[in-house]
Amino acid sequence: xxxxxxxxxxxxxxxxxxxxxxxxxxxxxxxxxxxxxxxxxxxxxxxxxxxxxxxxxxxxxxxxxxxxxxxxxxxxxxxx
Amino acid sequence: xxxxxxxxxxxxxxxxxxxxxxxxxxxxxxxxxxxxxxxxxxxxxxxxxxxxxxxxxxxxxxxxxxxxxxxxxxxxxxxxxxxxxxxxxxxxxxxxxxxxxxxxxxxxxxxxxxxxxxxxxxxxxxxxxxxxxxxxxxxxxxx
Numbered sequence: 001x002x003x004x005x006x007x008x009x010x011x012x013x014x015x016x017x018x019x020x021x022x023x024x025x026x027x028x029x030x031x032x033x034x035x036x037x038x039x040x041x042x043x044x045x046x047x048x049x050x051x052x053x054x055x056x057x058x059x060x061x062x063x064x065x066x067x068x069x070x071x072x073x074x075x076x077x078x079x080x
Numbered sequence: 081x082x083x084x085x086x087x088x089x090x091x092x093x094x095x096x097x098x099x100x101x102x103x104x105x106x107x108x109x110x111x112x113x114x115x116x117x118x119x120x121x122x123x124x125x126x127x128x129x130x131x132x133x134x135x136x137x138x139x140x141x142x143x144x145x146x147x148x149x150x151x152x153x154x155x156x157x158x159x160x161x162x163x164x165x166x167x168x169x170x171x172x173x174x175x176x177x178x179x180x181x182x183x184x185x186x187x188x189x190x191x192x193x194x195x196x197x198x199x200x201x202x203x204x205x206x207x208x209x210x211x212x213x214x215x216x217x218x219x220x221x222x223x
Contacts, residue, residue: 050112050113051112051113051114051117054104054112054113054117054121055116055117055120058117058120058121058124059120059124062124062127063120063123063124063127063209063213066127066131066213067212067213067216070213070216070217071216074219
């Protein structure tokens with residue numbers, strides 16, 4: 001059961017990683033990247049590393065997203 | 081941002097995030113987590129405060145001078161604790177050899193130098209996070 005869950009998460013992770021690259025709207029791309037970080041946090045938890053999972057959830061899904069959004073608010077939103 | 085619901089919820093949630101961050105910092109040597117994780121949690125709560133109540137309120141709460149002091153004191157505390165090991169004729173960052181209190185394994189007051197170092201790292205990481213955010217936002221005020 002846990003292996004099926006793991007498999008689904010990894011597939012979703014790969015789809016997210018590809019979608020980040022293929023999205024033209026950079027804000028949407030950042031939101032997909034936050035979802036990627038959240039999936040990665042759950043995967044770290046399944047790999048028995050709860051401290052890394054906590055750091056990933058706080059930094060990957062929280063702080064990095066906000067810093068990227070601040071940078072985009074100072075430049076263009078759409079990718080050329 | 082000027083929304084009553086967001087402001088109220090953030091005002092209620094921030095103390096719990098900070099309490100959890102402080103817990104993770106202090107129990108870094110007993111359970112999972114440590115200085116970086118707990119400091120990141122505290123820094124994230126400060127950033128949450130900044131994006132809800134604006135840069136001006138954030139600068140009133142954590143002025144640049146204060147975060148500068150916290151950042152410098154964090155790393156100087158780490159280095160000073162490391163030099164205690166050399167002073168007591170052990171090695172740099174010596175733990176048991178330098179005569180720190182080891183205690184019972186699993187208790188809060190144990191593991192000698194490690195919880196003290198963890199507090200320094202937590203302070204430094206938290207102040208670094210909020211400084212990074214304030215410096216990025218500083219020139220366009222409408223975030």
